[in-house]
Amino acid sequence: MSSASVLIIGGGISGLSTAWWLAQQGIGVEIWEADDQPGGLIRTTREAGYTSERAAGLVVNFRKEVDQVILQTGLMRRKRLRDESLKRYLVHRGDLVEVPMLMPALLASPLWSLPAKLRLMAEILIPRGRRDDESVSTFIRRRLGREILDTAMDPFVSGTLASDPDLAEARSVLPRLKALERRYGSLILGMMINRVLKRRRANKADTFSFSGGMSALIEALAATPGVTLRCGMRVESVIRKGDCWQVKADQAGVQYQKWVPRLVLSTPADISADLLMQTDTVLGRLLAQIAYAPVAVLHIGLPSSGIKHPLDGTGFLVSRENGLAFNGNLWMSRLFPERTPTDRTLLTTYLGGVRHPQQVDLSDEQLATVVLSELKPLLGITASAEYVRVDRHRRGLPLYHGQYQARLEKIEHRLDSLPGLYLNGNYQHGVSVRERLYQGHRLAQKIAVKLNTGERLFSREPSFVLAR
Ligand SMILES: Cc1cc2nc3c(=O)[nH]c(=O)nc-3n(C[C@H](O)[C@H](O)[C@H](O)COP(=O)(O)OP(=O)(O)OC[C@H]3O[C@@H](n4cnc5c(N)ncnc54)[C@H](O)[C@@H]3O)c2cc1C
Incomplete structure (x- = not known):
C-alpha cells in the first residue's frame, strides 16, 4: 500500500x-x-430499546459492486434482509391500499379508474418523447397518464426523494425508465422484453440493512x-x-x-x-x-398491542392530493424486527421536503402531535407513544x-x-x-x-x- x-x-x-x-x-x-x-447523514441511534436511523435506513440493491463491499468488509453475517412478502401501501381516499406489483393486480386495483387503466395499456402505442430534459411529471403523464402520475409517481418522488415531480428531471431521477423508452419505445414493452429475454440484472435484487x-x-x-x-x-x-x-x-x-x-x-x-x-x-x-430540501424524520415507538392494522408491509407513501402533513411512513420494526423489543413497534415518518419545508421547524412535540393524529385513523392506533425522537436535516436531500x-x-x-x-x-x-x-x-x-x-x-x- x-x-x-x-x-x-x-x-x-x-x-x-x-x-x-x-x-x-x-x-x-x-x-x-x-x-x-x-x-x-447516516447514523444509527440506540435509545430506550429502539434502534432508529437518522437518514438511510435500508439499502435497495441490484449492483454487484455493493455485494462486493458487503462481502469484503465482512458485513455478510450482519446483513439483514427485508421479508420479500411484505406489501407496499399508498394512502388512497383516506385508507391504506396495497400497491399492485404485477400487471393483472394493477388492472384490478381500486387505486385507478377504468379510463386510467385503459390509458396505461395504451402506453405501448405512445411514440418516443423528443426531449431528454423533460420533468418527471411530463414524462409520466405523457407515457402513463395523469392518474398514475398523481397516485403513484408523485408519492414516490416526494416520499423517497423529498422532491417535486413537476421540477425533477426524469432522466436524473428515473434513469432506468427513461432508458426503457429510449431503447424500446415503450416502458411496458421494454419490461416485457427484458423479462422474456431474462435480460434482467444478472445480480439478484434485495433490500437490506444490518444487525445494529x-x-x-x-x-x-x-x-x-x-x-x-x-x-x-x-x-x-x-x-x-x-x-x-x-x-x-x-x-x-x-x-x-x-x-x-x-x-x-x-x-x-x-x-x-x-x-x-x-x-x-x-x-x-x-x-x-x-438546492437541497430540508427533511425531518420522526421516530415513534409504541406497544404493538395498541395498533389494529396488521402492519403486513414496509409502510406507505402519501400522494399530494391526500393532503396529509407527511410524505411517507416506514414500519421499521416490521422491516427489521431487531430494531425494537418483540412487543414494540417503531414507525418512522418522513416530513418536510419540497412539499412542506416549513414542517422541519416545528417542535418535536408539534411534529408528534400532527403525525399521530393522522396515523391513528390509518393504522387504528389506540396506544400512546412511549418513545419519540426527531432527526432534522436542514440540508436533507439534493434536488435534481x-x-x-x-x-x-x-x-x-x-x-x-x-x-x-x-x-x-x-x-x-x-x-x-x-x-x-x-x-x-x-x-x-x-x-x-x-x-x-x-x-x-x-x-x-x-x-x-x-x-x-
Ligand atoms: C431522511 C433521509 C432518509 C434517507 N433514507 C435513505 C434510505 O433509506 N436508503 C438510501 O439508500 N438512502 C437514503 N437516504 C440518502 C442517503 O442517506 C444520503 O444521500 C447519503 O447518506 C449522503 O451521503 P454523502 O456522503 O454524499 O453526504 P453526507 O452524508 O452529507 O456527507 C458529507 C460529509 O462531509 C462532511 N463535511 C462537510 N463540510 C466539511 C468540511 N468543510 N470539511 C470536512 N468535512 C466536511 C460532513 O460532516 C459529512 O460527514 C436518505 C436521506 C435522508 C436525508
Missing part, C-alpha cells in the same frame, strides 16, 4: 466508499471529516486498512498551487495544511462550492445553485431539478481543466446508498487509471504539517 496519495474531504458514505475502493487498488487514502465521527443498523456499514468502511480517517478536521480552504492542491483545515482551533496531488471533495454541493469558488468561479457557481444532467455535464467539463480534483457527493448520479457505493467504485477506477498511466501531477512531495 502506498502512503496516502489521495485526500478525501468529507467522511459521509460518498467519501468512505471512494476511500474503500481506492484502498482495494492499493492506493493510500486519507479522509478529513469535519464532524467528530464519520457517516455524514446502518452504522455497521459506516464503521466497517471507516476501518478499512490503508485508509486514515481524521475526524474533527473542518476544511476551510482549497487552493490550487501549481500542479497540486493546498488544503487547509481547522481541528479544535489548530490549523493544518496539506499539499496533495489528488483531492476528492465529498462534501455537500454548497460546501464544495465555497471551497472551490476562489479556484474556479464558474464551477463554484454551478455547485452553489444546487431543472436541466440537471446538463448542469452535471458542465461541472464535469470544468473539472477537466482542474487536474487532480474530483467530486463525489449525493448531488451527482443518485442519492441512495447503493449509488453512493457504486459511484465510489467508478471514481476510484478513474483515479487508478490515471495513476497507472503514470499521470504526473506532482512536483513536490506530499506533506502534512501544522500550519502554526
Whole structure:
C-alpha cells in the first residue's frame, strides 16, 4: 500500500466508499471529516430499546459492486434482509391500499379508474418523447397518464426523494425508465422484453440493512486498512498551487495544511462550492445553485398491542392530493424486527421536503402531535407513544431539478481543466446508498487509471504539517 496519495474531504458514505475502493487498488487514502465521527447523514441511534436511523435506513440493491463491499468488509453475517412478502401501501381516499406489483393486480386495483387503466395499456402505442430534459411529471403523464402520475409517481418522488415531480428531471431521477423508452419505445414493452429475454440484472435484487443498523456499514468502511480517517478536521480552504492542491483545515482551533496531488471533495454541493469558488468561479457557481430540501424524520415507538392494522408491509407513501402533513411512513420494526423489543413497534415518518419545508421547524412535540393524529385513523392506533425522537436535516436531500444532467455535464467539463480534483457527493448520479457505493467504485477506477498511466501531477512531495 502506498502512503496516502489521495485526500478525501468529507467522511459521509460518498467519501468512505471512494476511500474503500481506492484502498482495494492499493492506493493510500486519507479522509478529513469535519464532524467528530464519520457517516455524514447516516447514523444509527440506540435509545430506550429502539434502534432508529437518522437518514438511510435500508439499502435497495441490484449492483454487484455493493455485494462486493458487503462481502469484503465482512458485513455478510450482519446483513439483514427485508421479508420479500411484505406489501407496499399508498394512502388512497383516506385508507391504506396495497400497491399492485404485477400487471393483472394493477388492472384490478381500486387505486385507478377504468379510463386510467385503459390509458396505461395504451402506453405501448405512445411514440418516443423528443426531449431528454423533460420533468418527471411530463414524462409520466405523457407515457402513463395523469392518474398514475398523481397516485403513484408523485408519492414516490416526494416520499423517497423529498422532491417535486413537476421540477425533477426524469432522466436524473428515473434513469432506468427513461432508458426503457429510449431503447424500446415503450416502458411496458421494454419490461416485457427484458423479462422474456431474462435480460434482467444478472445480480439478484434485495433490500437490506444490518444487525445494529446502518452504522455497521459506516464503521466497517471507516476501518478499512490503508485508509486514515481524521475526524474533527473542518476544511476551510482549497487552493490550487501549481500542479497540486493546498488544503487547509481547522481541528479544535489548530490549523493544518496539506499539499496533495489528488483531492476528492465529498462534501455537500454548497460546501464544495465555497471551497472551490476562489479556484474556479464558474464551477463554484454551478455547485452553489444546487438546492437541497430540508427533511425531518420522526421516530415513534409504541406497544404493538395498541395498533389494529396488521402492519403486513414496509409502510406507505402519501400522494399530494391526500393532503396529509407527511410524505411517507416506514414500519421499521416490521422491516427489521431487531430494531425494537418483540412487543414494540417503531414507525418512522418522513416530513418536510419540497412539499412542506416549513414542517422541519416545528417542535418535536408539534411534529408528534400532527403525525399521530393522522396515523391513528390509518393504522387504528389506540396506544400512546412511549418513545419519540426527531432527526432534522436542514440540508436533507439534493434536488435534481431543472436541466440537471446538463448542469452535471458542465461541472464535469470544468473539472477537466482542474487536474487532480474530483467530486463525489449525493448531488451527482443518485442519492441512495447503493449509488453512493457504486459511484465510489467508478471514481476510484478513474483515479487508478490515471495513476497507472503514470499521470504526473506532482512536483513536490506530499506533506502534512501544522500550519502554526
Ligand atoms: C431522511 C433521509 C432518509 C434517507 N433514507 C435513505 C434510505 O433509506 N436508503 C438510501 O439508500 N438512502 C437514503 N437516504 C440518502 C442517503 O442517506 C444520503 O444521500 C447519503 O447518506 C449522503 O451521503 P454523502 O456522503 O454524499 O453526504 P453526507 O452524508 O452529507 O456527507 C458529507 C460529509 O462531509 C462532511 N463535511 C462537510 N463540510 C466539511 C468540511 N468543510 N470539511 C470536512 N468535512 C466536511 C460532513 O460532516 C459529512 O460527514 C436518505 C436521506 C435522508 C436525508
